[in-house]
Amino acid sequence: DAKTTQPNSMESNEEEPVHLPCNHSTISGTDYIHWYRQLPSQGPEYVIHGLTSNVNNRMASLAIAEDRKSSTLILHRATLRDAAVYYCILRDVGTSGSRLTFGEGTQLTVNP
Amino acid sequence: NAGVMQNPRHLVRRRGQEARLRCSPMKGHSHVYWYRQLPEEGLKFMVYLQKENIIDESGMPKERFSAEFPKEGPSILRIQQVVRGDSAAYFCASSPRTPSNTGELFFGEGSRLTVL
Numbered sequence: 001d002a003k004t005t006q007p008n009s010m011e012s013n014e015e016e017p018v019h020l021p022c023n024h025s026t027i028s029g030t031d032y033i034h035w036y037r038q039l040p041s042q043g044p045e046y047v048i049h050g051l052t053s054n055v056n057n058r059m060a061s062l063a064i065a066e067d068r069k070s071s072t073l074i075l076h077r078a079t080l081r082d083a084a085v086y087y088c089i090l091r092d093v094g095t096s097g098s099r100l101t102f103g104e105g106t107q108l109t110v111n112p
Numbered sequence: 113n114a115g116v117m118q119n120p121r122h123l124v125r126r127r128g129q130e131a132r133l134r135c136s137p138m139k140g141h142s143h144v145y146w147y148r149q150l151p152e153e154g155l156k157f158m159v160y161l162q163k164e165n166i167i168d169e170s171g172m173p174k175e176r177f178s179a180e181f182p183k184e185g186p187s188i189l190r191i192q193q194v195v196r197g198d199s200a201a202y203f204c205a206s207s208p209r210t211p212s213n214t215g216e217l218f219f220g221e222g223s224r225l226t227v228l
Contacts, residue, residue: 043219
C-alpha cells in the first residue's frame with residue numbers, strides 16, 4: 001500500500017478554518033485519496049475522497065496538489081465536534097484489495 | 113435507516129473464555145469488514161466477508177480468531193481462549209457493493225473487549 005504521512009497532532013480554534021495536510025509522495029495514478037475521521041470512542045466516519053480535482057461536500061473540502069503528492073483536508077469553520085483523529089488513506093482496490101489501510105492519523109484539538 | 117449495529121458495546125471476559133462480537137450491517141449492505149484497534153494504536157484490517165463467504169482474511173490472526181457472515185443474521189467475530197492481548201476495540205464496517213476506489217465504508221460504534 002502506498003504510504004501517507006500526516007502530522008501527529010494539530011490545534012485549532014473554534015470557528016476558524018483548519019487545514020490538515022497529508023503527504024503521499026509514492027501515490028500511483030490509480031490511487032484515490034480518502035479521508036476518514038474518528039471521534040472519541042466512536043467508529044471511523046467517512047469525510048471525503050478525490051482523485052485529481054479538488055472536491056467539496058457538506059463536511060469539508062479536499063485540495064489535491066497538481067502532482068498529487070500531497071493533499072489538504074479543509075474544515076472551513078471548526079467546531080468542538082470536529083475534534084477527532086483524521087486519517088488520510090490511499091485506496092486502489094486493484095492493488096491493495098478490499099481493505100482500507102489506516103495510518104496513525106492527525107489528532108485535531110479544537111479550542112473553544 | 114439504522115446504521116451499522118454492533119453488540120455488545122462492552123464485553124468483559126476472563127483469560128481462556130470465548131468472546132463473540134456481532135455486527136448487523138446497514139440495511140441493503142451485503143459486505144462486512146472487521147477492524148481491530150488496540151489501545152493507543154491505529155485501526156488494523158482483519159477480515160472482509162460477503163454473505164456466506166470470506167473474501168479476504170489476510171489480517172486475521174492465524175489461531176483462535178474466526179469470522180462468519182451467514183445468509184441470515186449478523187456477522188460474528190469469534191475469539192476463542194481469549195488472552196489479555198486481545199483487549200481492544202473491534203469495529204465492524206459495511207458497504208452496499210463490492211470494494212471500489214470510490215466506495216465508502218460505514219462503521220459501527222465498536223465493541224470494546226476487556227480480558228481480565
